[in-house]
Amino acid sequence: MASVVLSEAEKVYIVHGIQEDLRVDGRGCEDYRCTEVETDVVSNTSGSARVKLGHTDILVGVKAEMGTPKLEKPDEGYLEFFVDCSANATPEFEGRGGEELGTEIVNTLYRIFSNGSSIDLKSLCINPREHCWVLYVDVLLLECGGNLFDAISIAVKAALFNTRIPKVRVLEDDEGSKEIELSDDPYDCIRLNVDNVPCIITLSKIGCRHVVDATLQEEACSLASLLLSVTNRGTLTCMKKLGKGSLDPESIFEMMETGKKVGKTLHIALQKTLEKEESLGTTRQKVGFLG
């Protein structure tokens, strides 16, 4: 993570602030920073999204390509994740610096999307054992302002919502070899159902309270944080303790409750913005980084 240097006094100041439910930037313990979500920002991808959460800036591109199904799951397509920590975020990510963090994020994403409930992988299959759609989800980290996992999960969900996969017909000619024929109308495509794609909520334990959406400074004063992936119905699909400190059991149960509550509100807000983006259709004036 981008390292920020904090003196002891600043840390004490932040911790005491949080005891009284007041954070440095005026938010309450369970409030998110202002979030901007914008879809279809990069043209030659099947779907893309950009999320700006405070000073954290994430760009996700999804490209659908034809591939062969995996041996153990012959009738399903699959997702491939790749996280690129660009040197833009911090000089430490130059060269191979960002690889360690990148692998950690990729593993968490695989863990969340491994069970079949998040994305209907069967709809990605064209014909079993031979052809299926592979969705390459590429996450580009442009700026680290703390709370990376939440921003990344929102961006991935938005990008998958925005993904358009061209319709495909399978022609069976005589000697049994299958012929794939792409439909020529660019707008004739299938959309993915992202309703039960979960979002990650990271709760950081600071002092004896926990906060949501911690900034870099707050992350520096938190010894341990709990990462929860919450679906819009409030069920948890992944739980992971991060950081080198430990948590007492009671605070874990409290954090799970808060995570569920915050997760639901986040899903509703995200669904609303995605529908608004969708309703504007293609006439929408793309803001991108010019905003």
Added chain:
Amino acid sequence: MPLDHRRVPGPEESQAPLLYAAPGEEEAAPGREAAALRPLLARAGLLSQAEGSAYVELSGGTKVLCAVRGPREAAEGRGRLLCEFRRAPFSSRGARPRPGPAAAARERELGLALQEALAPAVRLARYPRARLEVTALLLQDGGSALAAAISAAALALADAGVEMFDLVVGCGLCRAPGPAGAWLLQPSEAEERAAPARLTVALMPGLNQVAGLLGSGQGGPPESWARAVRLGLEGCQRLYPVLRRSLLRAAERRAAEGPRSTGSSA
């Protein structure tokens, strides 16, 4: 692939016979009570070359061996704990995982989870410019492999004479299939494969603090996860005496033959 020319070359790709086996004659797990805790065998101080070592075996067949390289000189400033968790190629039932980037990434994730479970317990402040290397090797995967590795690593660290706030006990759980599936303690490999949700809990028993938590799958609402965590913590408390006894036996053995042969490897 740079890796391959360093190993004796085999066929390009090969399939496990299991894929072609007649499925389904899996022996049905005998009706077992959810909170049943199967005995755990633990032994500390068994490797000669490592400063600290431990071996943990769960009755489901999971065998983990762990070695700790004592404080070694580190390049940069503050003390660091480096964990590595490797699976033996013959440890899992199905196909042999081919050594490649994908396998390395998954092993890295387990190594990281191990490191985050141990970090709260080790007093790194006492080793200002040193590096502690923990290497765990999974010989056979019979379910809740990460939990066994966490217990083995904590034992090995204590056996190496590294200062710790407390031991760390790991316990694995999985949810029985079906909508209202109950959580099972220390699942076998078959139960773990069929389970919709899995969870590994790491507890510091003396201080009653949760050191590590890693769970995924459809565990349902937070209340069900909370039940699972409580069950896991209770399991850890019950496993703690076995680990403690094995460490004491190793300490006594070391004390007994300590003074005689100082220095030369026991």
Added chain:
Amino acid sequence: MAPPVRCCVPGERLCSLEEGAAGSGTYTRHGYVCASLAGCLLKTSEDGALPVVSVVRDAESQLLPDVGAVVTCKVCSINSRFAKVHILYIGSTPLKSTFRGTIRREDIRATEKDKVEVYKSFRPGDIVLAKVISLGDMQSNYLLSTAENELGVVVAHSEAGAQMVPISWCEMQCPRTHSKELRKVARVQPEFLQT
């Protein structure tokens, strides 16, 4: 040690703060002294009221050189400003892995510090007794000093390869070629004199 040797495990509560002070291998938490090492309990009560509770491991109690420890090291390279050494021993316990140390020119001798020459005091391959004066910062390694009479070269080989005999605090003689070589020699401990 008390007859019933009580071994303990990290995290175990030994006693409350009123009964004993925390010695080595222990830490205090919420008013209790807890063990931080796996080893045998040692209660040393000097004349004062509070006994000091400590946990000691017999195999190798010392894992890291700390300030003030006397270490045995082998000189690996010298230049005009300092000598680089590998630390092999802390006190009497051998180290499984060597740590790098440095003896600066001004830390070699207590008297006339500036007239000291490194190559007149050490040669690569010598075995030296030294004391740790600092842990060193980010880049550098342990800083050692041989500024006391008991510290300095213990074992040295002459040009001819034979093990040399110390004849004064700054000279050693090769038994075969009788050539004298300059070293900063450690005063020989009385109990080794008869060998």
Added chain:
Amino acid sequence: MAAGFKTVEPLEYYRRFLKENCRPDGRELGEFRTTTVNIGSITTADGSALVKLGNTTIICGIKAEFAEPPAESTNKGYVVPNVDLSPLCSSRFRSGPPGEEAQAASQFIADVIENSEIIMKEDLCIANGKLAWVLYCDLICLDYDGNILDACTFALLAALKNVQLPSVTINEETGLAEVNLKETNPLNIRKHPVATSFAVFDDTILIVDPTAEEEDLATGTVTIVMDEEGRLCSVHKPGGSGLTAAKLQDCVTRAVTRHKEVKKLIDKVIKSIKPK
């Protein structure tokens, strides 16, 4: 302060012992460390064995898989050995791809399998040109205290004797294999190669089964692999000080007696498993 002398002047320390024809851990020059073997401990592998030679511990796990036979010899299967020396067994190894010593050991084991014809590759063929067995033999060193070549060869032999391959039939119309996990049949072990390693000290003294320290101080090592008919399968002497023909002959005779000891031990262990 004997231990101090050992770390400061290790060679001198050893010479003192070799003069009286014994070694620091009490063994004579020609005596092996206590050898124990435990067969079939890993149930997820098709065949497994753990060998302890003093402190040196090697575990060998064999996984059998299907593959097409090689183009040039369509009636042969594969045996793919791989020796893994990880930081777990000793601090001299780094994690990551196999280092020099590991690659040398893997190649040594591959040569032993090739020259000693321990099993015929033709036995591994299921359907000529279509399907054959691949035996992945993974040898992992758990504790490195010298002489891993003897321990690896012994572990491989014991594991191969423990292998149980499920019976496979090719049904004609689909051309796919059908596996019946219930009936399994063992491998046909034709030869029993046993390795004996020696370390050469100061170009003259030969000591058998060197520990890690003795290997570091030795000026050369030689490994001799014999099978039961007294035939030499391979002699592996990677450089180091020279060896006279007479010395080599002593090594060979010692290797023959070592082969009998190992054969007796392995038969005893196999018998103790069979009735179960």
Added chain:
Amino acid sequence: MAGLELLSDEGYRVDGRRAGELRKVRARMGVFAQADGSAYIEQGNTKVLAVVYGPHEMRGSRSKALHDRALVNCQYSMATFSTGERKRRPHGDRKSSEMTLHLKQTFEAAILTQLYPRSQIDIYVQVLQADGGNYCASVNAATLATIDAGIPMRDYVCASSAGFIEDTPLADLNYVEEAAGGPQVALALLPKSDQIALLEMNSRLHEDHLDQVIEAAIKACKDIYTVLDQVVREHVHEVTTLLGE
């Protein structure tokens, strides 16, 4: 020429531009808060982000520090989804290392490095969408980012590409024109002092056409300069009003 008709006989190119016309350039400075200087530029469909850190203490080996001037350290990377075909590695392959070297040389000529001895200036460029002229857009974005970081420069550095099709020079080629394989020139210019910082020309071009193409490229760079200059003045004005006189 290829099936596709790159230049219609009325002088219109594939995307309707005339021979010397630039693609629509839109830019913004100060995109990120944590970087010392940052900028975003869109030239047609090519979108590039540039970030500048520094001048700061040497990171990594002290031996590389130059005693008399700052060391310019660059990294050019392309997002894996930036091109039609998905790229497996964002940076580190031959093409991006070459681009990194070009950026480094270009900016060593433009930045007054002797003002900051024994220090390091990092310039990181990230291409979000590649539609031809990637190098040129990167140079323009890096110029804006360096200015945003307040690092003194001799002059702006504006870059543009130029091609030669049916003996008419074309300015600011897009991906289709670049892929058509005709002769292409990439030129980085210091507009005020009319010095050419970097000129890269590949594939065969007759000698007397050369100065025609370079002339078109220089003219394109000057047009880009006016756009960039306007963006910078707007940004400075905006920032000063925020600070309040």
